[in-house]
Amino acid sequence: MDVQRLLIFREIARAQSIGGAARALGWTQPAVSQHLRHLERQAGIPLVLRRPRGVQLTEAGHALLRHADAIAARVQAATEELEALSQLRAGTVRLAAFPSAGATVVPAAMSLLARRHPRLDVRLREAEPPQAADLLAAGDVDVALTFAHAGEEPAGAGEMVRVPIGEDPLRLVLPRSHPCAQPPDVPLHLRELARDTWTGGCERCTDHLRQACEAAGFTPDIRHGTDDYVLTQALIARGLAVGLLPQLALDAALDPGVAVRPAAGVRPRVLYLLHHREADQIPAVASALRALSDTAARA
Numbered sequence: 001m002d003v004q005r006l007l008i009f010r011e012i013a014r015a016q017s018i019g020g021a022a023r024a025l026g027w028t029q030p031a032v033s034q035h036l037r038h039l040e041r042q043a044g045i046p047l048v049l050r051r052p053r054g055v056q057l058t059e060a061g062h063a064l065l066r067h068a069d070a071i072a073a074r075v076q077a078a079t080e081e082l083e084a085l086s087q088l089r090a091g092t093v094r095l096a097a098f099p100s101a102g103a104t105v106v107p108a109a110m111s112l113l114a115r116r117h118p119r120l121d122v123r124l125r126e127a128e129p130p131q132a133a134d135l136l137a138a139g140d141v142d143v144a145l146t147f148a149h150a151g152e153e154p155a156g157a158g159e160m161v162r163v164p165i166g167e168d169p170l171r172l173v174l175p176r177s178h179p180c181a182q183p184p185d186v187p188l189h190l191r192e193l194a195r196d197t198w199t200g201g202c203e204r205c206t207d208h209l210r211q212a213c214e215a216a217g218f219t220p221d222i223r224h225g226t227d228d229y230v231l232t233q234a235l236i237a238r239g240l241a242v243g244l245l246p247q248l249a250l251d252a253a254l255d256p257g258v259a260v261r262p263a264a265g266v267r268p269r270v271l272y273l274l275h276h277r278e279a280d281q282i283p284a285v286a287s288a289l290r291a292l293s294d295t296a297a298r299a
Contacts (some may be wrong), residue, residue, distance in 0.1 A: 003071060006038040009033060009047065010068040013061065017054035020067050032218070092121040093283030096132035097145040100168075100229060101271070103252035106145065109288075109295040119286055128202055128227075129155040136160065136274055144274040145292060147246075149208040150267035155275045160275050163275075166296040167268040168246045172261045173232075175239045182257035188261040190216040190244075199224035199241040209244050212266055233258050251299075271296055 011021040011032075022029040040047050043270065047061035057065065093113075102124065109123050127135055129146035133155035137145045147168060148154035154259050154262060156162050158234045172188050174181050180192055190213050198213075198220045200206030204223060213220040222239055226232055230248035237257025244268060275291055281284050 001039065001042055004077075005035050005042075006068045006071055007075070008035045008074055009039055009061075010065065012048065012050040013057055013068070016056075028189060049205075074081050074082045089121075091117075091272075093143065093284050093288040094121065094123045094124060094125070094143040095143050095145065095288065096125045096135050098125040098128050098132065098147060099126055099227070099238050100246055100248035100252050101145050101147075102126050104248050105292065105295050105299060108299075109291040112295060113288060113291040115231070116291065117284075120284055120287065122288065129204075129214070133160070133274060136276065142275065142279060143288055143292070144281075146272045146274055147269045148272065149204070149269045151211075152208070154270070154272050159277045160274050161277055161280070163272050163273045164273045165273055165293045165294070166299065167272055168248050169268040170244050170246055170263050171250060172263045173236050173245050173250070173259070174245045175236055175242075176257055176259045177239060178242065178259065180261070184259060184261055186261065187264035189264045190266070191218060191290075192214070193242050194218040194220075196221070196242045197224075197240065198222045199226070199235050201225070201229075201243075202227040202231065205244075212244070212263075216265070217242045222234075228252065230255070252291075 008021065008025065009026050012018055015021045015024055018032050019029050022032045025032065036048070042066065043060065045060045046058050047064060048055040049059055091104070095106065098141045106124060110124070113120060113122060125141060127144070129148070132141070132144035132146050136156070144156070146155045154162055165213070180188055194217070198209065200209055200222045205227070206222065210220060210222070216243065224235055229245060230253050232243050232245065233253070233255035236243055237255045244263060244266070273292055275285060275289065280289055
């Protein structure tokens, strides 16, 4: 049965007249009568008895009214839920982010989003860029915060939208006792550390370190590999290696035993937001994208 006609029939039953229903709906009386006739033909049985001063429901009409009331309640509930979502009084955003952003940019963005829209539910999963893109493709998250090194193809493909939101400079991290530890604000060339032992990061970061060093004229002696930036700094602080770390990792946790210098000639990595095409038209997703972009811009 046509849902609209059921709701019109409900108005007729509540007003106990076709004219009263027409006034409540803002329609003409002939239009309401026509919908009632169509509904009765669909039902195959009279739903009302027409009286001089209104209508009286038949047994079938009373039975159908119970269902019409239930449908009206569900329609109202759906309307209210959609209105809450559109006005950001409700909604869920599922976010994936790589570890150093998850410890810096994301908490600040979530806090900003909570102030702007307190009833939004934001759920975070930690994932490196390739895995975050896979989660997005599978529909397990709504937004992925990723990065790409200079010259590297950013994660994401197909219908995904990539939005650059900022840069994350790469820094040389050395033991405080290292001869090249000072001065801290002067860029240091990688070739000055050609004889040092290095520690790498994740597979992609280690590949980038190797390429950067080879571009500087040497092959690095990479003895250690960990994507835990706290462990990386602990190794460096004890004089066991030097490393190349993103600023976000240093912002998340800085070991007092290390010295940090800008890396001369090493381009920063770029931060990207990934989402499915047209997902930014969903109010909750759009708000999360704005909060992440605003936070990255401030950082």
